[in-house]
Amino acid sequence: MRYLPLTPADRAEMLGVIGADTVDDLFVDVPAEARLSGPIEGLPAHASEMAVERHMSALAAKNLSAGTAPFFIGAGAYRHHVPASVDHLIQRGEFLTAYTPYQPEIAQGTLQVLFEFQTQVARLFGTDIANASMYDGSTACWEAILMAARVTRKDRAVLSSGLHPHYAEVVRTMAKFTEDDIVSLKPELVAEADDAAVIAAIDDKTSCVVVQYPDVMGRIPDLAAIADAAHAKGALLVAVVTEPVALGMIEAPGALGADIVVGEGQSIGVGLQFGGPYLGLFGCREKFVRQMPGRLCGQTVDAEGKRGFVLTLSTREQHIRREKATSNICTNSGLCALAFSIHLTLLGGEGLAQLAAVNHDKAQTLIERLAKVPGVTVLNDAYFNEATLVLPRDAREVVRELADRKVLGGVSLGRLFPEDIDLHNGLLVTATETVTDEDIETFARELEGVLA
CATH class of the missing domain: 3.40.640.10 (Type I PLP-dependent aspartate aminotransferase-like (Major domain))
Structure with missing residues (x-):
């Protein structure tokens, strides 16, 4: 299929039909401060493909991704093994x-x-x-x-x-x-x-x-x-x-x-x-x-x-x-x-039940271990593969400090509910079949260090 660009006359006719004078009129609902008035400052006008690839790879290397660290994040998006x-x-x-x-x-x-x-x-x-x-x-x-x-x-x-x-x-x-x-x-x-x-x-x-x-x-x-x-x-x-x-x-x-x-x-x-x-x-x-x-x-x-x-x-x-x-x-x-x-289909009914059982067992092991960390209490006794901990201070700070220690240690309720100050000491932690006993021990040790 060929791409047939519109001519200025075509655009003018289309704008006339919808009652707009210019294309900019289509963006009046976007606040002026959110609109670009020119090129993005600091961004080069052009670069070679190799240079862009090298630069983007360097930026990506700064990420601490799910597969490179002990990972206990859930809250609606979960790390499971996909065959x-x-x-x-x-x-x-x-x-x-x-x-x-x-x-x-x-x-x-x-x-x-x-x-x-x-x-x-x-x-x-x-x-x-x-x-x-x-x-x-x-x-x-x-x-x-x-x-x-x-x-x-x-x-x-x-x-x-x-x-x-x-x-x-x-x-x-x-x-x-x-x-x-x-x-x-x-x-x-x-x-x-x-x-x-x-x-x-x-x-x-x-x-x-x-x-x-x-x-x-x-x-x-x-x-x-x-x-x-x-x-x-x-x-x-x-x-x-x-x-x-x-x-x-x-x-x-x-x-x-x-x-x-x-x-x-x-x-x-x-x-x-x-x-x-x-x-x-x-x-x-x-x-x-x-x-x-x-x-x-x-x-x-x-x-x-x-x-x-x-x-x-x-x-x-x-x-x-x-x-x-x-x-x-x-x-x-x-x-x-x-x-x-x-x-x-690969799992089947029995496989799904087994996977669920492994998730729950991992979560129990995680929660029981973290409950032994001084200052940590467990909010809920009933859970599947994630539960909430109550920390002695704002969980957002704890999550950031854990990340500095190469542990992705859950989701702070303060991030999910920034307006509700009473929730800011809550930390939602998750364990799936991808979590190892070594990951759990590392998390507990680093959490103890952060809270000390």
Whole structure:
């Protein structure tokens, strides 16, 4: 396909149609201080390819990455071992270059993969159905709130204090454009999840309650009790899972009464990748299927009676629904969904349970060891592979000092909740199957040195 640039006349005509005098008028909503008025100071006008490569390599070498140090960071993005076969298979040409399978007659492989992915997610979440993925966990969370509003015809959503603050911020940002009423409960540095506060916040105007499971501090809320309270008021329960490996050990949210289950699929098959791309998971009850966002792949038979796969119920804006679409998300994380599906297939049900058991055992070993460090207390007794420690001083300073000692020692709650001073001594630590006993001992020794 040739690239045909627009002429100045073409641009002028397009600007005239939308009522803008210049291209700069399209950026009036961007604050002036955030816009460039000229070349970036200190950046050379040009450089050779070799010089740029050398410079960028030197900058990258300053990073302390997950694979080069004891690593105990989680909080929504987890370091798990991804088998080499996953990366090998997703790079096959028929998968790597595939886009939306609009023409089923030439996209049966892609459609079948997505169909099987949906089946895996639905079984993992304990829901009747799942869609063929979304962008990431946070946008899937917002889409669940929109869906709940359509189902219940209410517009008040209650966010548990245990919901990851980045997810909550995405929700609040998007709600500015829909005028949904978002009630965010205040987090506290306490051992138990805020089940009672969530239940107390539900009223007759509530469309849904959003509860993370396990929550951002590693605590495990009582979804069944919250679901009963929500349903009694005509509201839906939206469960958010940021660590799907946990579902190899704890009960699936759908089995506990969750109506919509969303989450982040990065843990299975997708590396940390410095923050993305990641994978949004979305499942719900079958009776809500026509309100579910994104795409759904279905199984059918062709004219000869052979099994085949097609896109079905694709109520996206670029299909026939247009402005009546359930979502404006117009693609899916197809390659990440494939990686998720391959990894989960390699694990199987028993393998996932074993992986979950190893994660929990590693976390227990970590927490028991760190609890012996003078000045450290453990906030929560119940957890999967991450828990919160309470330190004698601001955890943000401790994390920075640990990094100077070549240990990536968790995520400070002060970083996640900068406005809540009462949380600043909290440190969220995570252990997966990639953590060794030597890593744990190094962490404990260096933490003791920092706190001394």
